[in-house]
Amino acid sequence: MADNVNPRRYDSPVRERRAQATRTAVLDAAEQMFTTRGFVRTTLPAVAEEAGVSLATVKLAFKTKTDLLLNVWHRTLAGGVDDQVPVVDRDWYQQQFEIADPVERIHFASRTGLMIRQRIAGLIAAIEAGAAVDETLAALRDRMFEEHWHVTRNFAQRLADDGHLRDGLTVERATDELWLLNHVSNYRHLTETRGWSAEEYTAWLTRTVSHAVLKPELCQ
Known part of the structure; x- marks a missing residue:
């Protein structure tokens, strides 16, 4: 046998x-x-x-x-x-919502975002350059920006649910502001073009995002 x-x-x-x-x-x-x-x-x-x-x-x-x-x-x-697990389902993304203080939560998100931007900045540059000659890459570039916006919206919604957004700021507008401030192009301009350190970039992003979307008394 x-x-x-x-x-x-x-x-x-x-x-x-x-x-x-x-x-x-x-x-x-x-x-x-x-x-x-x-x-x-x-x-x-x-x-x-x-x-x-x-x-x-x-x-x-x-x-x-x-x-x-x-x-x-x-x-x-x-x-x-x-x-290809979605960003919102990853442990590091969910951990930020365990932080009650909104400024600390934004700081955690800024540090996490920095690590991601350090990984993807070069590839995004390749994708953006390739998008000029490849329709699939052009679609990928657009999809990346769209997915980033929706991930950002989830973050903004959680701030709103916790009562942290400044008065009169809608979730949609907060998402737009957060999306722009967290855009990888800002990271590249400040760190690659202007020579900022990772710590300087993270501190700037935390401070700027907090003052842009949170209630003023939370930023003191």
Whole structure:
């Protein structure tokens, strides 16, 4: 009976681990190239060479360069985790709502947002540049901004529910102000162009957001 056992079923976990390792190598190589070379100058053959795999392997896993960038984007946004769990469902996002003091909550969100912007700034630049020549990337850019707005709206709604928004400020307008102040372009201008430190940027964002949307007495 032992001669009839199919040995291939025992190889399956090994193959899965090898496939995941290959996928990780390709994503690592692609992220490095997209952020340093940009979308147009990054090619699938170059990614394959950098990852140490065949071009056929890259195409089998990701089909197109745009599809590869989409997968890199989701992994980078998730902090290196190769999944597509929505931001609002992640533990670090939910933790901020355990903070009762609104200024402290904004400070926590500012520090968390800084870590995300440090990860995604280069990729966003690649996506924005690629959007000029690729309709899918243009749609991704628009979707990123839209998703960021909706995540921000959830934050603004929680401030409103807790009675923290300044008088006369609607959730929609608060969302717009928060969305603009937290935009990655501000981070890039202040840290890359003007040379601000991460601490200076976080302090500015916390102070500016707090005075923009909270009741004045909460900012004293």
